[in-house]
Amino acid sequence: MITLDAFSIYIMICVLAPVLGAFTLLFLFIFEKRIDLLEKQTREIALERELQTALYNQLNKEIQPHFFFNTLNSILSLARLDRKTELIRSIETLSKLLKFKYQTNNTFITIEEELTYINYYLEIQKTRFRERLQYEISTDPKVNKAVIIPFLIQTLVENAFKHSFEKKIGDALLKIEVIKIEQAIHVTVWNNLPDHLDEKLGKGGLGLGNIIKRLDLLFPNDETSVQLTNSEDGTTVIAIFPFVIKSLMEKGASSI
Template sequence: MLTIEAFSLYIMICVLAPLIGAFTLLFLFVFEKRIDLIEKEKNEIALENELQKARYNQLNQEIQPHFFFNTMNSILSLARLERKQELIHSIETFSKLLKHKYKTNTTFITIEEELSYVLSYLEIQKIRFRDRLEYQITAEPDVQQAITLPFLIQTLVENAFKHSFEKKAGKAELAIHIEAEGPALRITVTNSLPNEGESDSADGGIGLSNISKRLDLLFPDEEKSVGISHSPHRTKVEVVFPLVYKSDLKE
């Protein structure tokens, strides 16, 4: 037979047990959220570090002295030939390109923004390569406001010149194609005159390795890939990652 004290203790346990359980679950929920927040902040810091590394690589490798001086010599030749309109356009384009190199400091930009700077770069290269260079850019209208990593497309384009067009004679043909494939965005850059000095993996070069690392940080739990393939007549690089629009991030 229960005593009054034992019965009171039993009642107290019955009352307190659900409360203790609820507080424990609440604590675990808050703790888990805190862990997720810390992990998110850690990824954001790592992503920013990789972006700074990408900027460093762009400033110290892609804008190489030979590119700079060859471009300046091309602009100087326009001045000597008194081709005023072409000269003004070339200086404006070169200035826009350098401004982008030095001032881009966000973790992502839109496809439309990235392509505008890629076009500046290609216009400069057109001055250098003249009729030898042909390029084509195709991007579906509905992907223009999709986000991408800063320098992603430009790095792939610059690799084509650095590892191919500047090392080999012949027609320099470049094709950039961007399309949506269900929930994914596919960016393909193909160039004639196969690249030299790059392996078939994303770790084959600083540029591709950096792109792969930044994609892992920006989309840690999503499918993505960076691949490069060579054939006797071309080199193709494909980058696939989740299709996310800038407007989605604002909501």
């Protein structure tokens, strides 16, 4: 015979069981939705990262045809002037430059690598401009292994030739300085012939706008800037971006 207490417990279980079941199902439903939301957010982050990477690579490649066109023009001018010895040396230098380029397929490189690239380019231009061209490269040894977007310094140097040295007569003086100030890299490229590019940079051609976009992609959470100023003494462009060692970047410390 069932006692009153046992019967009461039985009734309570019969009443509470559906309620507990409903709460359990509701909890599982909410948990499943939360898991789906997290998976969706993870996919969206991955897609956004892939989109940024694709955009970064696309912007990075925009510079290359312009650079190679100008370099080939320099070599062509030697051929037209029948300067065979210099022509051969320039072709050899271009070969080294191309070899260096196509061995480097990363979205960022070290400042040391970028400057190696610059030296190849300036060697070709020195052959073309002869004694008219004088250049100086000054770097802080501490920054050699820091990351930089490919063609940043190259673009600033190339602009000096395209907008100044190739259009104006007189000595062509170029200074490149790369230093570390606090936790930022300051890249300065100066030439003695004002090029009168728009100081807002928006009308300064593909190169400067490209640098701004790529710096923003490589350092999305840090402050970067590109400043162009003209004066009677010449044109100065300063690019500023965070100091990050390549090994840390490769580990994802500041990856795009």
